[in-house]
Amino acid sequence: MQARTQSVWQRMLSVDRRWLYLILFVNIVIFLLAPLRMPASISPPVQKFYDEIEKLQPGDLVMISSNWSASTLAENQPQLEAVITHLMRKQARFTIISIEAQSRDISYRLAERVTKEKGYQYGEQWAHFGFVPNLVVAIKGMVTDLPNTIKQDVRGTEISKMPALRGVKSLSDYKVVIDVTPSGTVPAWISYSPKNLTILYCPTSVMAAEAYTYLDSGQIKGMITGAKGAQEYEQLLGIKGLGAPFANTISFSHLLIIAFILLGNFAMLMNRLQARREG
Amino acid sequence: MVVLTNLMAQQTIWRLPEESRVLFATLIVAGAFVLILGLIPVLQTLPPRGRRAIVVTVTFLAGLFFAAEFFLPVDWTAIFPKDDPKRNFLTPAIQPAQNVLQIIGALALGLGTFGLVRLHLRNAVQRRAQWGYSIVLLVSFVVMAAFSILNTLAEKKIVERGPVLERGFAILFDHTLIQLDAAMFSLVAFYIFSAAYRAFRIRSVEASILMFTAMLVMIGVVPLGAQISPALPTIANWVLAQLNAPAQRAIEFGVGIGGLAMAIRLWLSLERGVT
Numbered sequence: 016m017q018a019r020t021q022s023v024w025q026r027m028l029s030v031d032r033r034w035l036y037l038i039l040f041v042n043i044v045i046f047l048l049a050p051l052r053m054p055a056s057i058s059p060p061v062q063k064f065y066d067e068i069e070k071l072q073p074g075d076l077v078m079i080s081s082n083w084s085a086s087t088l089a090e091n092q093p094q095l096e097a098v099i100t101h102l103m104r105k106q107a108r109f110t111i112i113s114i115e116a117q118s119r120d121i122s123y124r125l126a127e128r129v130t131k132e133k134g135y136q137y138g139e140q141w142a143h144f145g146f147v148p149n150l151v152v153a154i155k156g157m158v159t160d161l162p163n164t165i166k167q168d169v170r171g172t173e174i175s176k177m178p179a180l181r182g183v184k185s186l187s188d189y190k191v192v193i194d195v196t197p198s199g200t201v202p203a204w205i206s207y208s209p210k211n212l213t214i215l216y217c218p219t220s221v222m223a224a225e226a227y228t229y230l231d232s233g234q235i236k237g238m239i240t241g242a243k244g245a246q247e248y249e250q251l252l253g254i255k256g257l258g259a260p261f262a263n264t265i266s267f268s269h270l271l272i273i274a275f276i277l278l279g280n281f282a283m284l285m286n287r288l289q290a291r292r293e294g
Numbered sequence: 295m296v297v298l299t300n301l302m303a304q305q306t307i308w309r310l311p312e313e314s315r316v317l318f319a320t321l322i323v324a325g326a327f328v329l330i331l332g333l334i335p336v337l338q339t340l341p342p343r344g345r346r347a348i349v350v351t352v353t354f355l356a357g358l359f360f361a362a363e364f365f366l367p368v369d370w371t372a373i374f375p376k377d378d379p380k381r382n383f384l385t386p387a388i389q390p391a392q393n394v395l396q397i398i399g400a401l402a403l404g405l406g407t408f409g410l411v412r413l414h415l416r417n418a419v420q421r422r423a424q425w426g427y428s429i430v431l432l433v434s435f436v437v438m439a440a441f442s443i444l445n446t447l448a449e450k451k452i453v454e455r456g457p458v459l460e461r462g463f464a465i466l467f468d469h470t471l472i473q474l475d476a477a478m479f480s481l482v483a484f485y486i487f488s489a490a491y492r493a494f495r496i497r498s499v500e501a502s503i504l505m506f507t508a509m510l511v512m513i514g515v516v517p518l519g520a521q522i523s524p525a526l527p528t529i530a531n532w533v534l535a536q537l538n539a540p541a542q543r544a545i546e547f548g549v550g551i552g553g554l555a556m557a558i559r560l561w562l563s564l565e566r567g568v569t
Contacts, residue, residue, distance in 0.1 A: 032488045039487045056520040056527040059535075085472035086479035116403075117475070120445075120467060148399030152392045160389055171450030220515075227539035228546060243516055266518035268483070273509050275491045283495055 024286035027278070039271065046267045052259055053266065054250065060230055061247040064215050064237025065101070071190060073106035076183065078192040080150070080200065081122035082115045087197040087219050093245035093258035094217040095122065095195050099129050101252055103140075107190075108179050112144040112153065112165075114200065119146035122195075123169055142179050143169045150200055154207040157186040187211060197222060205234045217244070241265075350563040357561040363388055411435065441466050507533060 021029070071077070079098070083091035102109050111126055113119040123143045135141055144165045147153040156164030161183055162175040174180055182188070187209040194201045195217040204214050213236050216226055220241035229235040239248050242265060245258030337345055363384040370377045377383070414428035422428075445463045448455035496502045513519045514530025559565050 028492075032492075035488045035491055036484045039484055043483075053517040053521055055517040056524065058515075058527065058531055085475035088472065088476045089480070117471075120442075121472065124468070147396065148403065149395055152395045152399070156389060156392045156396075159385070163389060164392070169446075169449050171452070224534065224538050225542050225546070227534055228543045231535065231539045231543075240515070246517065262517055266516035268487075269512045269516050270518060272487055272490050273512060275487070276494045276505065276509070279491045279494065280496050 022286065022289055024282045024289060027282040028286060035275070039268065042267055042271050043264055046264045047260055049263075051263055053263055055243065055247045055262065057247050057251060058240070058244070060238035060240065061244050061251070062237075063230075064239055065248065065251045067191065067213055067215055067236045068098075068101050068105060068107075071102075071105045071107045075105075075107045075191075076180075076189045077102055077107050077109040078186070078189050079109055079111045079122075080192060080194045080196065080204065081111050081113050081118050082150075082194070082196040082198055082200055083121070083219075084115050084117040085121065088121075089257075089261055090219045090241040090245070091195050091197065091217065092125065093242055093249070093256050093261060094239050095125060096129055096256055097245050097248040097252060097254070097258065098193055098195070098217065098239070099126055100133075100254060100256075101248075103130065103133050103135050104252070106140075108140050110142045110144055110180070113146050114148070114150040114153070115198075116146050119143075119169070137170075138168075138172065139178050142172075142174075142177055144174075145169045151203050151207060154186070154203060158207065158209060159185060161185050161188075185209075191215060193217060199225070201226065201229065201235065205229060215239075346563075353563055354561065359384065359387075359391065361561075438466055438471070507537075 079095070081091075081095060099109070111122050113122055123145075126141065126143065127137070130137065130141055145168065147165075153164060162173075162180075165174050167173060168177065174183075186192075189212055191213045192204055192208060193215045194204055197219040199222065201214065201216050201218070204212075208214065214229075214234065216229075216235045216238045218226055218238065218240065220243070223238065223240040223244075226235060226238055230238060239245060242258050242261035245256065246262035247258075249256040249258045337348070340348070363382065366382040366384060368382050368385075369379040370382060371379050374383070411432065414431050416422075417425045417428035418432065441459065441463045444453060444459050445455075445467075447453045448459060453459075494505060496505060510526070511530045511533050513522065514526040514528075514533075519526035519530065556565075
């Protein structure tokens with residue numbers, strides 16, 4: 016018995032997924048390497064984020080909660096680099112804390128590299144508090160007694176003896192907290208941190224939708240969404256970072272996905288029409 | 295009782311005396327160790343109902359402590375004139391309790407590590423199926439742990455950072471672990487692409503609305519959207535702020551109420567499998 020040949024539409028609907036993977040891979044490689052730079056339109060949450068950092072005075076303290084690992088490096092690294100660059104430009108003091116074990120090393124090495132390029136002094140202008148296993152407990156502890164909760168930085172220096180943290184007793188002495196994270200950690204900062212603290216948020220794109228309720232209520236003052244948010248921030252700062260090439264690649268990947276969704280639906284429609292015609 | 299009242303008034307009951315802190319800390323740790331070692335055989339001789347009663351009581355008291363600290367009024371100066379009016383008598387105990395929680399959190403990491411190593415050691419020793427992978431895991435685990443510990447000690451200036459440590463840690467952490475982790479997660483993009491092509495079908499009015507809204511947001515939030523039309527980013531931001539936010543809020547209210555109910559059930563040990 017002769018096997019019935021598949022129509023073009025049926026073949027399109029049952030295309031081997033490896034072809035799809037290859038198309039996406041080629042698309043990513045081309046637009047990652049292409050020297051194509053598209054200016055971004057600055058979204059309101061990014062503009063608000065920038066404005067909040069601009070309000071800082073030299074010497075103001077900022078807490079960066081860096082809770083990302085290498086899996087979300089493409090989104091969180093450009094965010095953190097841009098944010099640290101802005102803080103250094105404002106001459107703000109900042110400290111980093113991680114509730115993700117891998118992030119402790121990633122954020123420390125990243126901050127060390129970025130600050131070294133700009134001559135920012137460890138211990139004098141910034142410090143890393145290392146890894147804490149429970150964020151809520153750490154925040155509650157820092158609200159009551161920061162030096163006794165953290166005790167030592169990553170280099171083993173006592174917090175109370177660090178010039179960068181001279182006179183700091185609790186989290187109330189900070190002006191801003193910036194949560195760079197792929198996880199749902201920002202509600203912990205909203206719930207437990209002091210009311211005078213401005214909360215800024217750097218989520219991955221997939222987590223950003225949930226944060227619009229907090230932006231709307233004013234509990235989060237600004238947000239940098241994923242790599243495309245980092246690109247907008249780099250544009251505001253006038254620097255060239257990783258955000259722009261990543262955002263361009265994401266742009267064309269989105270376009271490709273949309274094109275293929277339409278193509279899939281068109282193939283389904285044509286296949287149905289053909290089946291109806293053939294009875 | 296008078297002594298206890300005085301200690302509570304001075305709020306030193308929860309903190310070790312400064313002058314003999316090491317002695318007190320040693321005594322407390324030794325006492326806790328003896329207590330736990332003594333408790334294990336006692337717990338094992340108890341019937342299941344007795345064990346459950348102990349777990350339920352400890353869970354309830356632990357929950358009660360945090361709830362009481364949060365809800366109790368802060369101004370106790372009428373009873374304890376020396377008291378700080380900004381906090382209640384339980385507030386000074388929060389810090390030590392949180393230290394204990396941090397230690398329990400760290401112990402959980404240790405427990406996980408122990409379980410992982412034990413499982414793969416058994417696989418390797420008994421030559422179970424795919425035992426070679428267990429060897430790879432154990433070797434990677436030991437090498438990575440050794441370099442990470444040495445790196446941490448070097449950061450604290452306890453050991454010297456030699457070229458072997460510098461290069462070894464960079465190869466293992468920066469050039470291997472980070473790259474593998476990032477590569478693993480990036481595979482999601484390929485699955486999403488394939489799934490979107492196969493599953494995102496216009497089969498109803500609702501599906502059509504969802505698809506066209508998703509497309510508008512997808513293209514509106516990226517730089518390409520602004521190049522196509524300046525209206526696209528505005529539309530995408532409007533959808534996110536005006537349509538997405540209320541829907542998210544409704545979901546979060548539901549999740550919050552569910553979380554509260556679950557917390558009360560856990561606190562009162564009503565959840566199945568507590569003991």
